[in-house]
Amino acid sequence: MSDPAITESASRKIRVIQPGPMTLIQDRGRTGFQQLGVSVSGAVDVDSLDLGNRLVGNNLDSAALEIMLGGLEIEFSHDAIFAITGAELVATLEGVPVSPGVSYTAHAGSHLAFGMVSNGLRAYVAIAGGVDVPELLGSRSTHLASEIGGINGRSLVEGDVLTIGDILGAPVTGRVSETDESAAPSAELNIRVVLGPQDDEFSQSGIDTFLSSTFTVTDQSNRQGLRLDGPQIESKSGRYDIVSDAVVNGSIQIPGDGKPIILLADRQTTGGYAKIATVASVDLPELGQASPGTAIIFTAISVADAQQLLVDRFERVNAIDLEKSVDSISVQVDGEEISVGVAENANSQIAEINGNIYPISVDEYTPAD
């Protein structure tokens, strides 16, 4: 059952009422141009991005909003389907609390507002159809340092109007993620790494320090990387420079002060510091939620084990049933048959009417029409 207003491909926009500290348009990143110095960028917590896109029925390469610390408020110009994932924060649709991990229907003119995050760093809001800024080199992702992608390569500002893409196929609403595959933000992270590629630049004592110490995320951290504080990691030669070569998402560089830098989505394509280890890909999304003060312990695993973890996650994610969780009944209203249902989800209640999911509160019912 589909609401014709939602599939309409006419003008579909959202307007930024308040941008919050930093809200960015991100997709899965701009791959294929690193040899020309173009940073990959993209969502730092790609698991949360993926979950949001799945919940609203988007292709996984659709762009969403990455909301650092919260504070965003947007207005929908049209009936829209959206889902929130990632960091824990309070969000309301027309004042009614909405839960993470649910695809809701928002009516034209309604406001979606976010409080500040209470745990983690970045929340995502995916909208059915995806945020449709022009693709540059195959991606809509914003890279702040080179001012590429999104809107003029910058974070959103008050008054920005973003076009939402057409919905492909039947609109999807009422999807609920019972098992949240997105990163569960935590004050202490155990991050699995594969040693190398330049671990032989470090003494055994340096490797031991790296794998046995607790490091702390400093406030000198951003989308380019996390700078960690902790004991100094000893190199064999007393130097940490190498002839510059390529880096990857999760490369752990040790610069001259001996303290690790974990490179993330917005990293430059090349670097001149020795890389002691590389984060296992399955653990990268958690790092995108690591706020300053987060403790990090590294554990070395084999490449084969890291790849098996990826296979396991892929199978687990594909097995998740996002189908509707609301049991609905059919009722006659003024001679017309409609299906209705009410369910509890996380910290709020949801209602289904004719296949659309709306947030409801105890004494208030959202759809105004």
Added chain:
Amino acid sequence: MPASGVAVGEGSVAPRTYPRILAAGDSAIVIELGSEIDPAINSQVFVLAKLIQAAEMPAVVELVPTYRSLLVSYDPLVSKHDDLVDQLAVIIDRLEAAVESASGVRIIELPVVYGGEDGPDLDSVADNAGLTTQQVIDIHAGVDYRVYMIGFAPGFPYLGGLDERIATPRLKTPRISVPAGSVGIAESQTGVYPNASPGGWQLIGRTAAKLFDVANDAPSLITPGSKVRFVPVKSHE
């Protein structure tokens, strides 16, 4: 601006044999062909990249050639590390023969207005070198510069081959904004800024050529493995 790639200090590590195939995590492999900045090693990197590209391996997502290594980024759900290492080893075995038959290098000519507003530091570079400005221009434009790699920023070339006679220290105070296309010298490196950015290089000229255009599917005028030739012109036309 980036520091020059720094060679590993003598005696810093035990001698290694190259090529080395190393894991860069679970989704990339780095093939090191040497540890130094060396034109012959750098040429091998680009030949290797071509061989891997031609092999059309389904797992390979992206190749990133640098001074002396090649990063092979891949999808581990398509090929596992060990299998890919075996396939790459077969290709590396063919490298030597392929280097010998490698064809010519692309030369990119950049028209440059030297001095004046376009190159406000030309005089100080000349003073530092004990040369006339014309001699600096002749020396700078008299060499084809190898593009060892592109990194640091979109389209930013790491060029090799600057004549040591015109090597000049960086500015003591970096400029807040350097115009796009500026040609500069820093120590024994020369380079050209694809986009406006802060920078501490001594600016000797500027090209009006559009070096990087993100809206173009081939966004960078300068490509790694090519050579850059600066051609002195009187004005930007």
